[in-house]
Amino acid sequence: MDHGILFDHARSARIGLPEAVFCEGKPLEALTELLTQFGRGSGRPILFTRLAPDVFAGMPAAVRSSYDYHPLSRTAFGDTLPPREKGRVAVVSAGTADGFVTWEAARTLAYLGIAHKVFEDCGVAGLWRLAERLDEINTFDAVIVVAGLDAALVSVMGGLTPKPVFGVPTSVGYGVAEGGKAALWSALCSCAPGVGIMNIDNGYGAACAAARVVNGL
């Protein structure tokens, strides 16, 4: 054979992140088949993201009962990865309306076996809420910031911590905020240096980015 195989097959060994299944747009049968294989006790931990409540509700009760399902974040998993011994991640959000992203990040961390804590409602319209929690947030090893509208919290948080910060703009808002582009652009222009930005609503990706940091501790 004239080509060697460049890359081994074991993705989780390779990048330290196990498989996840993005469910949006996949037909019910395909999802049911997948979920049937990877439930609790299967020994094969897999994370399902963007699994809508009505889709999950359409599955057989036996399948549903073998999963830890979280409707707000639309995530499900059976087994999780073993808990990490090192590394704690803070998930800070601007408001409860960002919850579907905030908790996608938190749930992904749970699945990855990474200790974490969620700090909601820290938006800059009420800076004192962030101020009260800042000391605690700075005890974590990485900080995920979730914010929509003008995503001003990303800049503010980035200026208040020396830890790795990952900003997730959300699609929360209307008018020019609709769809999250305003939040994304704002986050990318953050005047606080060194904040890595994720795609709009990508809480899963932010958790993976934090996991990469935890990998190296």
Add this chain to the structure above:
Amino acid sequence: MDHGILFDHARSARIGLPEAVFCEGKPLEALTELLTQFGRGSGRPILFTRLAPDVFAGMPAAVRSSYDYHPLSRTAFGDTLPPREKGRVAVVSAGTADGFVTWEAARTLAYLGIAHKVFEDCGVAGLWRLAERLDEINTFDAVIVVAGLDAALVSVMGGLTPKPVFGVPTSVGYGVAEGGKAALWSALCSCAPGVGIMNIDNGYGAACAAARVVNGL
């Protein structure tokens, strides 16, 4: 005659704001002719905006000497309007790079005869600078906020004062910030309610908006 004339001719009486000449793109001869008419002592106060230093330098010395010219803000005027008895305006900016807009606002206020003070370098990357000045800023009757990049200062300021706030996004920045659209979108999505936003780099407009507030005091 079958149509009456709807509106009178005296614009400054009508909207309380005198004429201004936007100089960008106007040929040198036309500008020279205009500046020759409205210099100091002409009794006809007119504000020239976007008058570039090299254009101003190309005018006859006699014309130049009858104007108060400010290169950073690219503004010139001969006479000003009479000082207002009431109304003071704060001009708060994120950084010195926004100076060409900050000072366009300040110079317009000077021309309009409105008391004002400039607070530069209050960007959210160093919130303590804003905090130190907040009490003083809140003694003014209206607040103009000038900021580029993510314009996070607009939201933060809007959440800290009960006064009328006018946000001016600036074109300062590169990448997605280039041209100021990111700042504009961010400002329009401000989570602090009731902030009126101006076109990008429109310091003149923000001063006029503040003047409308001063008109009513």
Add this chain to the structure above:
Amino acid sequence: MDHGILFDHARSARIGLPEAVFCEGKPLEALTELLTQFGRGSGRPILFTRLAPDVFAGMPAAVRSSYDYHPLSRTAFGDTLPPREKGRVAVVSAGTADGFVTWEAARTLAYLGIAHKVFEDCGVAGLWRLAERLDEINTFDAVIVVAGLDAALVSVMGGLTPKPVFGVPTSVGYGVAEGGKAALWSALCSCAPGVGIMNIDNGYGAACAAARVVNGL
């Protein structure tokens, strides 16, 4: 503790604007719980915006009966703030299709206890309608202009009054007007100076901006 607390907690004292709840996207249970707390006679005036008729209809009758609900503007409140002694605001709109924004502004003013009057159907396609009402409009202390499509009314109104003007572009229209960006851009480029612009469809924000003006009278 090594940080002081920068900002006090009493937002309404701080910026003169009480809390509002943006209901879009919040689940029914959460909204029901909130509305149950803040109805008429609760002594805690809160404004609910973007509360869709079918969502409101899904609440218990007892909750519904303790609210003043307005379907077109999708706003609800129980108690209002005490009437202000000074300050009257005109809400001028281009057409009835802009009504959902026009009345969000008007209802927010009602909730804030600010005297106001709505002038609908003043679009520039029929300038005489505006002309007939101009003298009356100019007796108010601030003017909110609501317009979709090309938002030409914002410029026209801005050129006819010395009062603070806040322009609200609306999402009314199709083709390039769809979503309101054409109206927003047009409003930001208004050739009448000193008009503060709000996010698309943000009638609530315009009312808050006018309230900031009223605060200072």
Add this chain to the structure above:
Amino acid sequence: MDHGILFDHARSARIGLPEAVFCEGKPLEALTELLTQFGRGSGRPILFTRLAPDVFAGMPAAVRSSYDYHPLSRTAFGDTLPPREKGRVAVVSAGTADGFVTWEAARTLAYLGIAHKVFEDCGVAGLWRLAERLDEINTFDAVIVVAGLDAALVSVMGGLTPKPVFGVPTSVGYGVAEGGKAALWSALCSCAPGVGIMNIDNGYGAACAAARVVNGL
């Protein structure tokens, strides 16, 4: 031969509009060669558009002297078409800053042999200027409206005349107005029905559109 020739070669006979040469981006030699052929007395009237003053200045004096060149509009022609016996076109503009487009339209009409009159400075910031001229404008057979920024004049003019109206948005402005997209979008959304819109800064095209109307009188 298995294909007939569908269309005859005589374009001016076919669409009633003679050739024009768009000069921007063409090298000096190519332009010099073209201008050498079509000067005054050549009997071959051709219109050159977007011919920059410094490019024209770089041509031989003999060539230059056989042309009627107009620097503001950057147009040149030697011979013109014979004057039309019917049809008069009004060119109405918002401000002198739009002059490079206004006069491109007017010069194209001159070249086409069509009677016309320019009405500058009719922007909606000073509606009385338009009002004073409206009766005269309505004596023309077609109206070209040239406006930048929010192009509100297009809507206003469209609501005041029964004549064919062609709107030309211009690239005049900064911030969101820069490049003319705000003016274009606004013009396309005009609330006055039946206004045909041209590409940004396309004064030449508007004159051709008016010529098509004149063709049919």
Add this chain to the structure above:
Amino acid sequence: MDHGILFDHARSARIGLPEAVFCEGKPLEALTELLTQFGRGSGRPILFTRLAPDVFAGMPAAVRSSYDYHPLSRTAFGDTLPPREKGRVAVVSAGTADGFVTWEAARTLAYLGIAHKVFEDCGVAGLWRLAERLDEINTFDAVIVVAGLDAALVSVMGGLTPKPVFGVPTSVGYGVAEGGKAALWSALCSCAPGVGIMNIDNGYGAACAAARVVNGL
């Protein structure tokens, strides 16, 4: 009184175009009330556009029976304007998928009392279809061209007729064509000079533009 009234109230006399009601987004009750007033025999001809079939179907039978309703174009009228003695308009479309716009134009012309003929399926993918009909099309006094996707027909038609041409880009298509912006941009850049462009899907506007031409014959 210190202001005269600039413009008279009779819009149809002023711009030669009677009232139309854009129904999209208006509530059923409001529409029912309007349609009840202006049916056949009311002597008050009004055109209703964007009146969806299911909305029309929801009205009382008595109201429906007094209207000429056309589901594809979503237009309705009772009485029409008196037939014009002069002026015929061709409506040329690229494909049947553009029919909802093509027929909005045609129906508006019918309502305006203007003679017209529809030429469908003339898209440039089959140029012979246009070629066969070109001589007939050129007997009309104005040409409306309706096309989606790349709107190439606008350019082609503009190069084959000396008559006034109004191009209507449509929202037909997917990917970059979705929503009609590609067609709009293409139409605005037409290499055939003097084509007036309308907003996306604005068949009504094109008919009004043609009516302005007919006004002057």
Add this chain to the structure above:
Amino acid sequence: MDHGILFDHARSARIGLPEAVFCEGKPLEALTELLTQFGRGSGRPILFTRLAPDVFAGMPAAVRSSYDYHPLSRTAFGDTLPPREKGRVAVVSAGTADGFVTWEAARTLAYLGIAHKVFEDCGVAGLWRLAERLDEINTFDAVIVVAGLDAALVSVMGGLTPKPVFGVPTSVGYGVAEGGKAALWSALCSCAPGVGIMNIDNGYGAACAAARVVNGL
């Protein structure tokens, strides 16, 4: 070693296309060094694209004299690849203003040793020019279509030939055409099926695409 090497190093053997150097933005010294190595007789044919005339003029005479340089297309090469025995490519353009792209394609073909012919000025504003040449164009094995503005020629050509067609939108134009996005979108929406589109102004890429077709003959 735990990874094999997946891909061999000989790119030209692998994809049948030799190296090219994109010169824009590279410093003069780096370019001079590169050009010094690969001149005529070096036995190492390399194509330089986007090599501006003033940059080339700044190189030593000895370097310049060993290159075939073509200013309009901004391309240079010393040796070429051996002539292909099969495969001829037509390069069809809308106008001479597109020449910098048309000839970049043609020059790339020359360098690749592929027979080709350029057909300029076939824009749809004068369809007879294309009609006259169509039979000849259809004798080629692939057709490259170069067009700016509305790029209508891409659709038209795609409907008239069974051969592989590659469309190259150009940045020629102003207003909405500026930068070539309108042409690109139009080309992507072509109603003629099966046309592969290249990035704006990418004549080089279109020639490579045609070379891939020639590879397989």
Add this chain to the structure above:
Amino acid sequence: MDHGILFDHARSARIGLPEAVFCEGKPLEALTELLTQFGRGSGRPILFTRLAPDVFAGMPAAVRSSYDYHPLSRTAFGDTLPPREKGRVAVVSAGTADGFVTWEAARTLAYLGIAHKVFEDCGVAGLWRLAERLDEINTFDAVIVVAGLDAALVSVMGGLTPKPVFGVPTSVGYGVAEGGKAALWSALCSCAPGVGIMNIDNGYGAACAAARVVNGL
């Protein structure tokens, strides 16, 4: 008659591609009528694309039974074209989520009588899957690459084959990927030269492009 007819009517003879009907947006009756005519055994092979399952399900059983319908790709045909003797096409996709486009391409090839094979799940997140199949893919005469999100597979594939490559960006994804513009832009910027790009989700067009290549073998 003064015009010959330029183009013959037999499109399939002219460009080697038979008719296809794009069903999206066409009413059920019109589609039913069309499908009734062109079923199996009609001797008139026609491809129906974007024929949604629920629309197909709404047709009479007799019509449905005379078609080969494929729900994922939303395509139907009765008869196909005769098998081609030469030419094989590979359809390579990044993931199963792209299946609706992948299979639209494959089904169009089936209908065109062109041999082909589908290679799914070759996305760059698992490069070894592509590496394992590369030798086989390179035995085909043309390669269609289907990918959403960042469409990185288009570049990677383009760098690994000398065959004609047609890239189809898909609308799969969320945030900035939503609608497929990110994939499209990425594909157009591919650093592998000579890849022809299709409109977003246009699997049909890619198959037609490949058919043009097959035409010439």
Add this chain to the structure above:
Amino acid sequence: MDHGILFDHARSARIGLPEAVFCEGKPLEALTELLTQFGRGSGRPILFTRLAPDVFAGMPAAVRSSYDYHPLSRTAFGDTLPPREKGRVAVVSAGTADGFVTWEAARTLAYLGIAHKVFEDCGVAGLWRLAERLDEINTFDAVIVVAGLDAALVSVMGGLTPKPVFGVPTSVGYGVAEGGKAALWSALCSCAPGVGIMNIDNGYGAACAAARVVNGL
């Protein structure tokens, strides 16, 4: 005083990143004054970014000689921070054209005292170059990936390492790639999970993000 001071003044202590001065747009005098203060031996290490060669050349020789200036990256510093004992960062770029960003990242790391190595020319058009270096790259603690055009390297690299990855899209390219938005969007949509993205051309920011990771080792 009724407000405490929330945040201390020592930014470098607070976020572990020292001051940097963004020079673009700052006037020569201001820059000269700043550089005069912070040269080698001043004991105050400051990084100057976006300091153009011609600007630096305009400074006094004495100032210039006290700086380590790097023209390609447009960075300058006098003193650096003390070398970190832990943490090494790989800077991987697609091509030499990205050098101005690649080296801005590398120089920022040098200034921060962080060990690093640059791996240029790893673009996906030649995957073997990346494959050869992959084992070495994976010995570093964080990976910065710099790429323009379609930024496919960001996805590919993200799929091959378990380390924190920060992607920097660059403005290298033309057509849809111009300005870097295509690269940015592509990077944000990366199919490899957990990659933090920076603003276009923001090499400085990526180095700061890597420094935050190093902070925690």
